[in-house]
Amino acid sequence: MSSKGLIRTALERARACVPLNSHPRFFQTPELPSQAFRSMGTLATITLGSDCADRIEPVTQHVRAIFDRLEREMSAYRSDSAISEIARMAGVAPVKVPADTYQVLSLGQRFGSLSVGVFNITAAPLASLWGFNGAAVPNTLPSDQSIGKLLKLVDHRGLVLHDGTAFLSLKGMSVDVGGIAKGYAIDRAYDYCLSAGIRDFLIDFSGNVRVAGRPSRREDWQIGVRDPFDRSSIIGKIALPSGMAVSTSGSYERFVDILGQRYSHIIDPRTGYPVTETASVTVLCNDAVTADALSTAFFVAGLKGSREILKKFTPSVDLLLVPDRFPTELWLTPGFGNVLTSNNAGQSFPLSDQR
Ligand code: AMP
Numbered sequence: 001m002s003s004k005g006l007i008r009t010a011l012e013r014a015r016a017c018v019p020l021n022s023h024p025r026f027f028q029t030p031e032l033p034s035q036a037f038r039s040m041g042t043l044a045t046i047t048l049g050s051d052c053a054d055r056i057e058p059v060t061q062h063v064r065a066i067f068d069r070l071e072r073e074m075s076a077y078r079s080d081s082a083i084s085e086i087a088r089m090a091g092v093a094p095v096k097v098p099a100d101t102y103q104v105l106s107l108g109q110r111f112g113s114l115s116v117g118v119f120n121i122t123a124a125p126l127a128s129l130w131g132f133n134g135a136a137v138p139n140t141l142p143s144d145q146s147i148g149k150l151l152k153l154v155d156h157r158g159l160v161l162h163d164g165t166a167f168l169s170l171k172g173m174s175v176d177v178g179g180i181a182k183g184y185a186i187d188r189a190y191d192y193c194l195s196a197g198i199r200d201f202l203i204d205f206s207g208n209v210r211v212a213g214r215p216s217r218r219e220d221w222q223i224g225v226r227d228p229f230d231r232s233s234i235i236g237k238i239a240l241p242s243g244m245a246v247s248t249s250g251s252y253e254r255f256v257d258i259l260g261q262r263y264s265h266i267i268d269p270r271t272g273y274p275v276t277e278t279a280s281v282t283v284l285c286n287d288a289v290t291a292d293a294l295s296t297a298f299f300v301a302g303l304k305g306s307r308e309i310l311k312k313f314t315p316s317v318d319l320l321l322v323p324d325r326f327p328t329e330l331w332l333t334p335g336f337g338n339v340l341t342s343n344n345a346g347q348s349f350p351l352s353d354q355r
């Protein structure tokens with residue numbers, strides 16, 4: 001078996017550890033009004049400041065309607081979504097798409113350029129090859145030949161966006177906005193909550209969080225960042241200032257099992273293989289769509305490639321990267337270090353765009 005694509009999770013190296021869902025976890029104060037619902041195949045939670053308790057029901061319903069509408073437009077799992085229609089019409093004709101889908105595709109391309117292609121919404125055919133996006137999980141590792149063939153279809157410049165339409169230039173191409181859509185949805189929900197006069201709230205959508213105001217006069221919103229090697233514990237807590245967003249991407253979040261090995265859902269579009277060297281990435285910045293796209297991008301770029309991307313976003317983006325190796329290393333930008341209360345889960349190292 002090729003060692004490429006092998007996810008060396010802690011599970012394989014230390015039996016006591018368990019692979020997990022990586023969601024940064026909000027330490028919910030029991031008295032705060034909070035409601036959860038499912039959308040985009042995952043869990044979303046809305047929490048309001050205590051003085052808005054009577055508004056939790058209508059606010060949650062409204063946010064849910066926003067998330068569900070975006071899911072109908074952008075799900076790769078629904079044959080009636082705009083994203084599926086774009087794939088069906090690949091190499092044939094442009095498709096008129098809803099405004100939000102157009103915006104997400106434009107942002108996807110922009111992050112694709114800024115990340116030198118490691119964030120790539122056209123990596124979808126490869127994700128399917130590895131058994132993601134509803135495709136059957138293969139019994140054996142995909143051959144280099146089949147990966148090479150699909151790599152020719154992975155190029156975000158092959159997605160032509162013009163005047164509200166989207167066109168994939170080659171038959172067989174498809175797009176997957178799973179690395180950016182939840183962050184975009186949070187920002188839309190954030191705008192709605194502010195426009196509805198809600199001052200203090202937290203929106204958590206499967207590892208992507210954005211907050212406004214504070215839960216109480218005495219404290220900021222607190223987010224826990226999962227230890228990627230131990231489901232039951234966290235690396236530390238972040239006190240999140242009003243307006244800020246945080247997003248975590250983890251190899252243990254979603255994976256397939258092929259011949260007894262785990263392969264992560266995040267694909268390196270340069271090689272066609274699932275990413276192997278990163279265990280988790282948490283990004284902190286001013287909006288959820290940037291946090292979401294960049295957590296996926298830094299996850300692919302790994303420690304070596306992240307500095308180059310960071311240069312384009314310093315100082316507005318902060319980052320915590322945990323490589324997939326033992327002993328645990330926490331690589332942090334100075335700004336991340338300032339807001340993280342660490343549990344000493346591993347040794348810390350400074351990360352900057354300089355070295
Ligand atoms: P996240 O959990 O935000 O890191 O997003 C992971 C999801 O993004 C995957 O489940 C895929 O839907 C999609 N994805 C996988 N690889 C890439 C990539 N290289 N660039 C952009 N999106 C990706």
Ligand code: MG
Binds near residue numbers: 291
């Ligand atoms: Mg993402």
